[in-house]
Amino acid sequence: MSQQDQQHAGSTGIYLSPMAQRRADFDQACGPLFAQLHLADSVDAAAGLLAAAPAGLLVVDLERFEPSIDLDALAGLLARRGEGPVLLLCPYAYARWLPLLNRARPAAYAITPIEPARLRTTVRQCLDTPGGAVPAADAATLRALLALRARVQAALEAPDDAPGLDERLCQALLAWPGVLHAAMFRMRPDGNLQLEAELGRDSAAGLRLGVLLQRSERLLQAPLRHAFPGLLAAATGEPALLDTLDQAGEPALARDLRAHGVAQALGLPVPADGPGAPRGALSLLLDSPAALAPEAWSTLGDCAAMAALGLRLADMNLEAEQLLARLTYVSTTDALTGVANRRHGEELLEREVKRARRYRAPLALLSFDIDRFKAINDTYGHPVGDVALRTVADCVRALLRSSDVLVRSGGEEFHVIAPHTSAIDGLKMAEKIRHGVEQAAIPGCDHVTVSIGVAQLAEQENADSLVRRVEAAMARAKRAGRNCVELAMQ
Known part of the structure; x- marks a missing residue:
């Protein structure tokens, strides 16, 4: 002894x-x-x-x-x-x-x-030691913990144009004294755990966890999932701490971490909204194996909870954006053909008329109607009629430029808004559409044809007048025997 x-x-x-x-x-x-x-x-x-x-x-x-x-x-x-x-x-x-x-x-x-x-x-x-060597937080440590909490909160409140939440959280954690490297792991809806962000400083500036862990996604299948605290925390929902790097039983991992000055590794689970797997984990690699005081554990737990709140809010914002996009699509798109509906088409035409006047640019409007469409419905049934409408819309859309807009204005009638297009160019476009539709195969009813009217916006003309002229030209095309193109009169 x-x-x-x-x-x-x-x-x-x-x-x-x-x-x-x-x-x-x-x-x-x-x-x-x-x-x-x-x-x-x-x-x-x-x-x-x-x-x-x-x-x-x-x-x-x-x-x-x-x-x-x-x-x-x-x-x-x-x-x-x-x-x-x-x-x-x-x-x-x-x-x-x-x-x-x-x-x-x-x-x-x-x-x-x-x-x-x-x-x-x-x-x-x-x-x-009196009291049994309990880790104690001195005044400097408490100030650093308060600053850490404030930085994490600020990361959640950053403006929309700031870097992503994962990167902001890493920046906040990296500023805590002793932290050499901070990383954020996120669990995706498909159960895929992946590395979303990481930042290092000093000797760990060049540390890349994707290389260290041998992958940056599907990390729950990574060879080191049992040994690296960040992965353990995300997989089990339990904080994981290595205060000596050899404790995990992976000498190569310990050696690689020490090469970057790391002496201690901590993983904190980011909790889910309720029961179930965590949302991910925060990973902290530190430069010394100092014991964490109770105040540090409390603050780190709060930071993980705030990270969960931030991710939940980010998910809610994303869901809101997706819902808004869906509502916008539903309110502006024809459900059967997938092209712009009449109301949205009227708004787009008004906008293009104003733009054409402002820049003195030509604007053409085409109007076409599927010939004898009622006979298709009566002979083959409405499901075949729907197929014909979708096929014609797809055929015409494939022939248009990216700046052109196809609109279903009602029933079997469609409009094409063609910016920067003169009457002559509009006639060429109409002839291409007429020929393309005539050649298109319609499942269930062989082929269909269209009658097309073309009009160019006059100098002082409004959208309503332009629509009346082009529809009158389309009516003339029908009277002329269908499957033809007519230019609108001024």
């Missing part, structure tokens, strides 16, 4: 673990530090030992305890402990225990698995 260990030989201790092998391992590693070490296999047994005689140090090994089952019992044990020192041994994949038990009383902690020599050092520190 070393001289330092002899100084602790007068202390008593209680070690709680439901696992017999863990109790034996702790006794072998740290038993010589105590005059008497009691090994408890249950919370009730530990509580009985505390009630029987005071202990210098209570060590709770959280491996195999379950928060949903054991939290109340363990929190009650810590509360009954009073001011005596407590050391929590917390598995790296279940760091949620730390903020949960901090609510009962602050305690020192170490992340497991932990090497025996380091465990002995940690136990000595708890025995040497």
